[in-house]
Amino acid sequence: MDDKNKNLILATALCLLVIIGWYFLFPPEKQAPSPEPATNTQPLADPTPTAEEPAPETVTATGTPDSQQPGRNPADEPRVKVDTPNLVGSMSLIGGRIDDISLRKYHTGLDDSSPIVALFEPTGSDAPYYAVHGWAPGGGLTAADVPGSDTEWQVEKGEVLGVDSPVTLVWDNGKGLTFRREISVDRNFMLTITQSVENNSGATASLAPYGLLRRHGKPTELKNFFILHEGMIGVADGKLSEVSYKKMADLPESGGDIRSETTRVESNGWIGFTDHYWMSTLIPQPGASFRSVARYDPGRDIYQTEAVLPTVSVGDGATETVTTRLFVGAKQWETLRDYERDGIADFINSIDWGWFFFLTKPIFWLLHHLHQLIGNMGIAIISLTLIIKALLFPLAYKSYVSMARMKELQPQMQKLKEAAGDDRQKLQQGMMELYKKEKVNPAAGCLPILMQVPIFFSLYKVIFVAFELRHAPFFGPFQDLSAPDPTSIFNFFGLLPWGAPEPGTLMATIFIGILPLLLGISMWLQQKLNPAPADPTQQMIMAWMPWVFMFMLGTFASGLVLYWITNNTITFSQQYAIMRLQGYKPNVLGNIRTGFSRKAKAEKK
Incomplete structure (x- = not known):
C-alpha cells in the first residue's frame, strides 16, 4: 500500500473518530417512552411515625397519592378551575392535589393552534406530575387523622382560582381537627398555599406541615445534554444543589429500594425539579427551617422532592397556620429575578449558568x-x-x-x-x-x-x-x-x-x-x-x-x-x-x- 492510500485511510479514520466522539458527547435528542400509569398506592415515603416517634427528624410526608382510587377517573373527580393570565387548568378536591397546570402563553410548536405546554398532569395520564400539600401525623395521631390521598376536600370559599380570587378548601376529620387550605396565585407562575389546623379535640395534636412534588418517569422532552442540568434542584442556606434524573438512582438507600437524600435547611431555601425551560419548586417562607428531601423509587420510576417543616404542637382550642409557595412555570430571567428580589434566595440560579457563572450572567x-x-x-x-x-x-x-x-x-x-x-x-x-x-x-x-x-x-x-x-x-x-x-x-x-x-x-x-x-x-x-x-x-x-x-x-x-x-x-x-x-x-x-x-x-x- 502506497503512502497516499495510507494517508487517506488515516485521515478518514481520524474523521470518523471525531464524529463518533462528538455524537457520544452531544447525542441527538430522543423521545423518552411514556411511563405506564402507576397502580401501586403505597406512598413514596418513610414509614409513618408512631406516638413514640414524634421528633421532627422522623416526621415525613406520608399518605400521598400515587394514583386515583380504583375505578375513579381523574376527569370525573370534583375539581376547582385555575384561570390566570399565565396558568390554566384545575386542581382535584380528592387529596387536594394541584395536578393539572398548563402555561397559557406557551405552545408546544410555533403554530398558535398547537397545544399549550402542560407542566402538571393528573394520575392516570401518560406522565403524572403534581404537587401535594398536607400534614404528617406526629405523636398521638395516625394517618387517618390527617388529610391523605383519598380525602375529599370541600370548597369553603371561592369558585375559580384566579389572580384576585383565592380558593379555600376545608376538611373535618370528625375527631375535633379541622384543616383548611387557602390557595392564591399571582399574575405569573407563583401559587401561595396557606395551611391551617384548628384543634378542638380536647388534647394537644402534633403535626408536621409539608409540600411535595412527584413525577412519574422522566420528562418526555429530556435533552440529555451534558452542558444542561435537568432533574432535582434546590438551594439550602446559599448552597446550590443539583442532582440529575439519572444520578437520583445513586442517592443513598433509605429503606427497601427507595433512594433518598435529606438536607437540613436552617433559614432560606427551596427544592424542586428543573427542565430545559420549565421548573416547579417548593418554597417555604424566607427564614423558615425545613428538611429538603430528594427521593427516587426505581421500582416504579417515581421522582419526588419534599419540603418538610418542623413539627408543630397545636393545643386544644388553638389554631396553627403555615404558609409556603409553589412555583410552576417558565424560567424567564426577569420573572425569576423579580421573585428573588421579593425574598426567594438565589432563585435566579435555577437557570443553569454553569461553572463560568461569573461570565454567563453578565x-x-x-x-x-x-x-x-x-x-x-x-x-x-x-x-x-x-x-x-x-x-x-x-x-x-x-x-x-x-x-x-x-x-x-x-x-x-x-x-x-x-x-x-x-x-x-x-x-x-x-x-x-x-x-x-x-x-x-x-x-x-x-x-x-x-x-x-x-x-x-x-x-x-x-x-x-x-x-x-x-x-x-x-x-x-x-x-x-x-x-x-x-x-x-x-x-x-x-x-x-x-x-x-x-x-x-x-x-x-x-x-x-x-x-x-x-x-x-x-x-x-x-x-x-x-x-x-x-x-x-x-x-x-x-x-x-x-x-x-x-x-x-x-x-x-x-x-x-x-x-x-x-x-x-x-x-x-x-x-x-x-x-x-x-x-x-x-x-x-x-x-x-x-x-x-x-x-x-x-x-x-
Missing part, C-alpha cells in the same frame, strides 16, 4: 437588553458577538501579530530544518536562537487564544440555556432560534413543497440547511488564510475538518449556529486585516486555487 444580561433594544433575537446574537469580539480585540491582536511574525520566519525555519537533518537537538537550539534574535515568543499567540476560550464557551452556554431563545424568530424560515435549521437540501431549502427531515434523524444530519452550509464555508475560508500544511496527512485532515463539523454542528439550535457563523466571519476579518498590517499578505484566493489544483498537490509531494 453575557446573558447584555443579550437580554440587546434583544429588548433591537426586537430581534437573531440580530441581538450577532450584535452580542460583535461586542464581545471588540472587547477581546486586544487579545486577538496579540495572537494574530504573533502568528504573522511566526509566518515571516517560516523560510528561515525551513533552512534550519534542512541544515539540522535528523538532529532534533541541533534544530531546537537553532530555533531558540532564531526566536531570540527576532524577539518572537512562539507561545504568545496561544495564550491570548486560550484566555478567550471561557468567554466563548460562556456565550455558547447562554445561547443554549436561555429561555428567551425558545420560539424566538430571526427572519424568513428561521422562526425558532432554539430549534435546528428548518431548511434542508432535501427540499431545496424550502422551495419544494415537502418538509425537511425530522430533527435528530440521520436524514436531518445528512440533508443540512442554509445555516450549517454557511458555517462550513466560514470555517473553510478561515483555513484558507494560510497555505495548506506540507504534511499530506495533516493536509487531508484540515481539508475535511470544516465539512465534518458542518454536519455535526448542523443539528444544533439555529441560534448557536448563527453565533458560530458570526464568530468565524469576524475572526476571519480580524485575522486578515492584522496580517496585512504586519506585512504578511494572506493569499486566500491562491490557497483556494491550490486546494483544488491536482497539479499543485503533485508538486508539493
Whole structure:
C-alpha cells in the first residue's frame, strides 16, 4: 500500500473518530417512552411515625397519592378551575392535589393552534406530575387523622382560582381537627398555599406541615445534554444543589429500594425539579427551617422532592397556620429575578449558568437588553458577538501579530530544518536562537487564544440555556432560534413543497440547511488564510475538518449556529486585516486555487 492510500485511510479514520466522539458527547435528542400509569398506592415515603416517634427528624410526608382510587377517573373527580393570565387548568378536591397546570402563553410548536405546554398532569395520564400539600401525623395521631390521598376536600370559599380570587378548601376529620387550605396565585407562575389546623379535640395534636412534588418517569422532552442540568434542584442556606434524573438512582438507600437524600435547611431555601425551560419548586417562607428531601423509587420510576417543616404542637382550642409557595412555570430571567428580589434566595440560579457563572450572567444580561433594544433575537446574537469580539480585540491582536511574525520566519525555519537533518537537538537550539534574535515568543499567540476560550464557551452556554431563545424568530424560515435549521437540501431549502427531515434523524444530519452550509464555508475560508500544511496527512485532515463539523454542528439550535457563523466571519476579518498590517499578505484566493489544483498537490509531494 502506497503512502497516499495510507494517508487517506488515516485521515478518514481520524474523521470518523471525531464524529463518533462528538455524537457520544452531544447525542441527538430522543423521545423518552411514556411511563405506564402507576397502580401501586403505597406512598413514596418513610414509614409513618408512631406516638413514640414524634421528633421532627422522623416526621415525613406520608399518605400521598400515587394514583386515583380504583375505578375513579381523574376527569370525573370534583375539581376547582385555575384561570390566570399565565396558568390554566384545575386542581382535584380528592387529596387536594394541584395536578393539572398548563402555561397559557406557551405552545408546544410555533403554530398558535398547537397545544399549550402542560407542566402538571393528573394520575392516570401518560406522565403524572403534581404537587401535594398536607400534614404528617406526629405523636398521638395516625394517618387517618390527617388529610391523605383519598380525602375529599370541600370548597369553603371561592369558585375559580384566579389572580384576585383565592380558593379555600376545608376538611373535618370528625375527631375535633379541622384543616383548611387557602390557595392564591399571582399574575405569573407563583401559587401561595396557606395551611391551617384548628384543634378542638380536647388534647394537644402534633403535626408536621409539608409540600411535595412527584413525577412519574422522566420528562418526555429530556435533552440529555451534558452542558444542561435537568432533574432535582434546590438551594439550602446559599448552597446550590443539583442532582440529575439519572444520578437520583445513586442517592443513598433509605429503606427497601427507595433512594433518598435529606438536607437540613436552617433559614432560606427551596427544592424542586428543573427542565430545559420549565421548573416547579417548593418554597417555604424566607427564614423558615425545613428538611429538603430528594427521593427516587426505581421500582416504579417515581421522582419526588419534599419540603418538610418542623413539627408543630397545636393545643386544644388553638389554631396553627403555615404558609409556603409553589412555583410552576417558565424560567424567564426577569420573572425569576423579580421573585428573588421579593425574598426567594438565589432563585435566579435555577437557570443553569454553569461553572463560568461569573461570565454567563453578565453575557446573558447584555443579550437580554440587546434583544429588548433591537426586537430581534437573531440580530441581538450577532450584535452580542460583535461586542464581545471588540472587547477581546486586544487579545486577538496579540495572537494574530504573533502568528504573522511566526509566518515571516517560516523560510528561515525551513533552512534550519534542512541544515539540522535528523538532529532534533541541533534544530531546537537553532530555533531558540532564531526566536531570540527576532524577539518572537512562539507561545504568545496561544495564550491570548486560550484566555478567550471561557468567554466563548460562556456565550455558547447562554445561547443554549436561555429561555428567551425558545420560539424566538430571526427572519424568513428561521422562526425558532432554539430549534435546528428548518431548511434542508432535501427540499431545496424550502422551495419544494415537502418538509425537511425530522430533527435528530440521520436524514436531518445528512440533508443540512442554509445555516450549517454557511458555517462550513466560514470555517473553510478561515483555513484558507494560510497555505495548506506540507504534511499530506495533516493536509487531508484540515481539508475535511470544516465539512465534518458542518454536519455535526448542523443539528444544533439555529441560534448557536448563527453565533458560530458570526464568530468565524469576524475572526476571519480580524485575522486578515492584522496580517496585512504586519506585512504578511494572506493569499486566500491562491490557497483556494491550490486546494483544488491536482497539479499543485503533485508538486508539493
